[in-house]
Amino acid sequence: MRVVAITGASAGIGRAIAMRLARDGASLAICARRADRLDTVAKEITQAGGTSLPFVADVVQDGEMRAFVDRAVSRWGQLDVMICNAGYGVYGTIDQVTPEKMKAMMEVNYLGTFNAARAALPIFRRQTRGHIVVISSIVGQRGVPYVGGYAATKFAQVGLAESLRAELVGSGIHVTVVYPISTATEFHEVMVRESGFATRAAGPRQSADRVAEAVARAIERPVPEVYPFRLSKGLAVINAIAPGLADRIVKRWGRTPIT
Numbered sequence: 001m002r003v004v005a006i007t008g009a010s011a012g013i014g015r016a017i018a019m020r021l022a023r024d025g026a027s028l029a030i031c032a033r034r035a036d037r038l039d040t041v042a043k044e045i046t047q048a049g050g051t052s053l054p055f056v057a058d059v060v061q062d063g064e065m066r067a068f069v070d071r072a073v074s075r076w077g078q079l080d081v082m083i084c085n086a087g088y089g090v091y092g093t094i095d096q097v098t099p100e101k102m103k104a105m106m107e108v109n110y111l112g113t114f115n116a117a118r119a120a121l122p123i124f125r126r127q128t129r130g131h132i133v134v135i136s137s138i139v140g141q142r143g144v145p146y147v148g149g150y151a152a153t154k155f156a157q158v159g160l161a162e163s164l165r166a167e168l169v170g171s172g173i174h175v176t177v178v179y180p181i182s183t184a185t186e187f188h189e190v191m192v193r194e195s196g197f198a199t200r201a202a203g204p205r206q207s208a209d210r211v212a213e214a215v216a217r218a219i220e221r222p223v224p225e226v227y228p229f230r231l232s233k234g235l236a237v238i239n240a241i242a243p244g245l246a247d248r249i250v251k252r253w254g255r256t257p258i259t
Contacts, residue, residue: 002219003076005029005069007059007116008086010037013135013183015044016208017083020216022050029072029079031057032086059086059112065119073123081219082120084113084157085135089150097149109153114160121173129172131222133215134161138179138227141236144250165224174222179236180211181229204229 004021008014010032018028022045030045032038035056042052053075057064072079087109090101117132124130139147140154158177165175182205206229214228227233239246 001025001027001076002080003027003029003072003078004081004083004219005031005072005079005116005120006083006085007031007057007065007068007112010034010041013180013208013211014083014085015041016212017085017215018045018050018052019048020209020212021219022046022048022052024216025049027051027053027076029053029055029068029075031055031059031068033058059115060107062115062118065115068116069119069123078127079120079123079130081131081133082116082124083133083135083215084116086112086116087135087153089147091146092149093146094148102149102152105149106153106156109150110156110160113157117160117164124173125171131174131176131219132161132164133176133178133218134158135178135180135211135215136161138181138229138232138235140177141179142239142246142250176218176222176224176226178211178215178218178226178228179232181206181232183208183211204231 002021002024004026006014006018006028009018009030014030014032018030018041021028028045028050030038030041030052033056038054038056042054045052053072055068055071057068059065069079088105090097090105113134120130120132134157136157137154139151140158143151161175161177168175211228214226218226235246235249238249
């Protein structure tokens with residue numbers, strides 16, 4: 001039996017991962033701020049063949065993340081995987097995004113990842129095994145127009161994960177960063193609400209289920225990085241060797257405001 005904790009599990013990619021792992025019979029500790037949505041997902045997990053433990057918590061609060069992990073370990077006696085998924089975005093150029101919105105986004109996306117990983121690490125160290133999975137974004141590898149603030153939080157996530165992975169080499173504890181492209185979830189509705197305007201992009205999209213399947217494979221066989229849409233890795237490579245060319249690519253295929 002694998003015990004997996006997932007933050008931001010009430011919708012979108014977090015919910016899709018929970019449902020995918022439930023079909024394998026996993027025990028799933030799921031947290032989010034919306035109790036009603038969380039309870040619905042918990043019931044769906046049971047119906048799919050898994051075992052669920054819903055826990056209302058805010059990833060920004062260190063104490064709540066520690067309580068979340070403690071509850072999971074108390075229930076099942078172990079924790080095998082922590083999936084740091086909670087996050088949201090705001091559209092806008094740097095001078096359009098207010099300092100207040102930037103701070104709030106950084107707290108959820110970066111500090112939330114920090115708190116969740118930090119809560120799980122003592123358990124993993126005691127067990128001498130574990131797996132931290134960070135759900136980042138392709139914009140954590142290469143920034144694109146109108147999501148600079150969001151991209152900054154994702155770059156911060158990646159820096160944390162890469163440092164942690166290097167620290168844990170040979171320890172039995174794995175760290176994986178997942179880089180989805182634009183994904184069909186309510187995420188974009190939240191971005192529009194938080195930003196006050198919408199954008200469109202000409203590039204490809206993927207489903208949350210595709211991301212969940214990639215995450216499930218990485219849990220079975222841990223790897224440092226996962227690109228659910230495989231061609232997107234090419235953008236990271238181009239950016240590393242020819243950043244000027246990458247500028248032109250994301251300018252053409254990146255987001256533009258809908259007026």
